Amino acid sequence: MGSYLVQRFLLLIPTFIGVTLIGFLVMHLAPGDPAELRAAGGLGGAREGAISRNKQGSVDEALSQWRKQYGLDRPIPIQYAIWLSNLATLNFGESFKDNQSVWLKISERIPVTVKLNLLSLLLVYAIAIPLGIYSATHPNSLGDQVTTLIAFVLFAVPLIWAATMAIVFICGGDFLYLFPPAGLESLEYSSNWPLWRKFKDQTWHLFLPVVMLSYDGFAGLSRYMRASMLDVMGQDFVQMARAKGLAERVVVFKHVVRNSLIPQVTILASILPGLIGGSIIIETIFSIPGLGQLGYESVLARDYPTVMALFTVSALLTLLGILISDLLLAVVDPRIAFGRRQQ
Amino acid sequence: MTPRSANIPVATTADENSLAVSESPGGLWSDVRRRFRRNAIALVGFYVVCFLTCVALFADFLANDKPYYLEYHGKVYFPILRSYLVGMRLANWPTELLNVNFKKLEGAKGIFPPNPYRPSNINLLEPLESPSSKHWFGTDKLGRDVASGMIHGSRISLSIGFVAVGIAVIIGVILGAIAGYFGSWVDLVISRLFEIMLSIPTFFLLITVAALLPPSIFLTMAIIGMTSWVGMARFTRNEFLRIRSLDYVTAAIALGVSDRKVMFKHILPNALAPVIVSVVLGIAGAILVESSLSFLGIGVPAELVTWGSILHEASTTTFAWWLAVFPGFAIFITVLAYYLVGEGLREVLDPRLRGLR
Numbered sequence: 001m002g003s004y005l006v007q008r009f010l011l012l013i014p015t016f017i018g019v020t021l022i023g024f025l026v027m028h029l030a031p032g033d034p035a036e037l038r039a040a041g042g043l044g045g046a047r048e049g050a051i052s053r054n055k056q057g058s059v060d061e062a063l064s065q066w067r068k069q070y071g072l073d074r075p076i077p078i079q080y081a082i083w084l085s086n087l088a089t090l091n092f093g094e095s096f097k098d099n100q101s102v103w104l105k106i107s108e109r110i111p112v113t114v115k116l117n118l119l120s121l122l123l124v125y126a127i128a129i130p131l132g133i134y135s136a137t138h139p140n141s142l143g144d145q146v147t148t149l150i151a152f153v154l155f156a157v158p159l160i161w162a163a164t165m166a167i168v169f170i171c172g173g174d175f176l177y178l179f180p181p182a183g184l185e186s187l188e189y190s191s192n193w194p195l196w197r198k199f200k201d202q203t204w205h206l207f208l209p210v211v212m213l214s215y216d217g218f219a220g221l222s223r224y225m226r227a228s229m230l231d232v233m234g235q236d237f238v239q240m241a242r243a244k245g246l247a248e249r250v251v252v253f254k255h256v257v258r259n260s261l262i263p264q265v266t267i268l269a270s271i272l273p274g275l276i277g278g279s280i281i282i283e284t285i286f287s288i289p290g291l292g293q294l295g296y297e298s299v300l301a302r303d304y305p306t307v308m309a310l311f312t313v314s315a316l317l318t319l320l321g322i323l324i325s326d327l328l329l330a331v332v333d334p335r336i337a338f339g340r341r342q343q
Numbered sequence: 344m345t346p347r348s349a350n351i352p353v354a355t356t357a358d359e360n361s362l363a364v365s366e367s368p369g370g371l372w373s374d375v376r377r378r379f380r381r382n383a384i385a386l387v388g389f390y391v392v393c394f395l396t397c398v399a400l401f402a403d404f405l406a407n408d409k410p411y412y413l414e415y416h417g418k419v420y421f422p423i424l425r426s427y428l429v430g431m432r433l434a435n436w437p438t439e440l441l442n443v444n445f446k447k448l449e450g451a452k453g454i455f456p457p458n459p460y461r462p463s464n465i466n467l468l469e470p471l472e473s474p475s476s477k478h479w480f481g482t483d484k485l486g487r488d489v490a491s492g493m494i495h496g497s498r499i500s501l502s503i504g505f506v507a508v509g510i511a512v513i514i515g516v517i518l519g520a521i522a523g524y525f526g527s528w529v530d531l532v533i534s535r536l537f538e539i540m541l542s543i544p545t546f547f548l549l550i551t552v553a554a555l556l557p558p559s560i561f562l563t564m565a566i567i568g569m570t571s572w573v574g575m576a577r578f579t580r581n582e583f584l585r586i587r588s589l590d591y592v593t594a595a596i597a598l599g600v601s602d603r604k605v606m607f608k609h610i611l612p613n614a615l616a617p618v619i620v621s622v623v624l625g626i627a628g629a630i631l632v633e634s635s636l637s638f639l640g641i642g643v644p645a646e647l648v649t650w651g652s653i654l655h656e657a658s659t660t661t662f663a664w665w666l667a668v669f670p671g672f673a674i675f676i677t678v679l680a681y682y683l684v685g686e687g688l689r690e691v692l693d694p695r696l697r698g699l700r
Contacts, residue, residue, distance in 0.1 A: 018539035156679035158631055160638045161671030164658045173661035277546030299554045307551055314544040
């Protein structure tokens with residue numbers, strides 16, 4: 001197990017370098033270097049020509065100063081090395097927009113997005129697994145067909161449509177007012193409310209975003225669970241368990257479910273990037289101050305250091321998710337760690 | 344140590360052959376067509392896809408501010424057809440029809456398309472009108488007809504879907520083929536590349552690139568294509584890995600056939616099934632991504648009306664429910680139709696599911 005862990009961890013290093021390299025190159029693909037972008041940000045988005053002639057000299061001076069300060073006058077490989085070494089100390093530089101420390105901006109938003117995504121993951125698994133079990137134990141029954149159909153349709157519902165419909169029809173506006181259209185807490189929210197009231201207010205605000213983030217995940221997962229259950233049910237040891245007279249309930253929950261949960265753990269890794277993409281849309285629509293909203297705003301403002309930092313942080317979170325799901329897999333199914341070592 | 348097909352008794356192969364011949368005289372694809380036709384739901388999806396493609400192809404004839412046929416000052420014109428010729432620089436507008444509003448020509452008789460608006464027709468006198476017989480799906484903030492915007496928007500969605508997936512297929516199939524065919528360290532390196540692409544927050548990368556570059560449909564197509572090939576590459580790799588160890592490939596290599604010919608002439612046709620399924624599903628995915636991008640106002644030029652951009656307007660003017668319901672439903676139906684076709688094809692093409700129904 002220990003050597004498997006080390007091996008898996010080492011394999012992540014080239015992946016991480018590749019991911020950050022791609023992010024780094026993408027940022028350099030942008031027209032104009034970061035110093036010019038920063039100048040544009042600092043001067044209120046002024047473009048060439050908009051700056052009067054006599055100021056052009058001082059702008060050029062500032063540009064060359066910034067280039068030196070950020071090491072932009074050096075070759076790209078060295079810039080990348082500098083950036084990587086800064087990463088080790090979580091030094092992502094300062095935002096072009098407001099000169100705040102990027103890490104500070106990000107770190108205060110991480111809890112919001114992580115809470116949102118963890119809740120949706122929980123919801124996904126809590127609904128999808130039982131549904132999958134039901135479908136697989138009643139294959140081709142009416143209930144199975146209905147859940148399959150619903151899952152299929154939900155899978156095709158675009159997130160932007162679902163969220164917009166919710167905003168238009170059930171979040172105030174001209175129709176129903178069941179849920180708040182924006183934010184994480186009410187305006188009058190205060191920390192000395194009783195616990196129950198705080199909880200109620202937060203749940204009320206989180207409900208729609210979490211449901212929106214989860215529905216397509218649980219549609220996919222319930223189908224995977226069903227397929228995986230049916231796969232396991234066809235195997236010899238299940239027939240054996242039935243043949244020796246175990247109750248159906250024991251066969252299903254002790255033998256089949258346990259074995260078919262194994263592949264579902266790996267799905268975790270593939271749901272994560274989708275959740276991050278979804279957070280951008282959901283946090284923008286519902287005005288939730290998380291990483292997704294920050295990312296969208298920074299991209300629009302061309303806030304180079306913040307975008308790069310967010311890219312890295314979300315890639316790291318995804319890699320962490322892959323690592324955790326691989327380790328969970330090794331815990332649930334010892335054959336995996338064992339097999340790798342033998343090779 | 345994979346069991347070779349030579350171990351299979353000859354009688355079985357002969358049996359299979361005779362069975363195959365009696366069941367499908369026209370080979371794999373006629374067999375696929377027949378099985379696909381039996382799947383009613385997938386067939387519905389297929390018809391919807393055909394319908395949407397027709398709408399996109401004939402958008403100019405369904406929603407246009409020019410008439411099909413025009414009688415003006417005793418002369419007969421076909422303005423819509425003429426606009427194609429003008430677009431190709433084969434003809435010019437006659438001076439009396441240059442930059443005119445065809446609906447306000449005096450003494451003219453014309454037959455207009457069912458929806459007599461172009462999505463670019465701004466009418467500030469009719470902003471945010473709810474659906475009526477005049478504007479089927481209402482109008483937006485600038486008084487542009489939503490139905491017309493959706494009809495022409497289907498062109499953008501479908502063309503981005505097709506081109507993006509085309510790019511993804513080319514990258515994915517070539518990389519997957521190389522990885523699966525050559526194996527060993529080549530496979531190891533390319534598989535690392537797959538892992539990198541899988542752990543990249545694709546959507547974030549997409550909006551970053553799209554926002555940094557000047558807005559353009561073609562760039563958006565290219566970017567979506569370049570970020571969505573991983574699935575296809577993995578399918579292709581696995582198929583190539585499997586087929587490469589078959590006897591006929593060994594025989595081809597032994598005969599001295601070049602690597603490229605073995606890969607693309609002998610293996611690829613047999614590895615196409617999973618690729619085709621992922622192409623169909625990929626179109627749906629690309630359409631979803633495109634609509635999300637234009638919803639966020641990134642990638643596609645701001646003056647272009649797309650399904651996503653109409654939806655975005657709905658999220659800010661929340662009383663205008665028609666801006667939310669119709670374009671979103673269009674995306675939903677399109678994506679669902681492609682999913683249905685893709686699932687139907689998977690059932691038909693996947694040999695493991697054969698005989699289950």
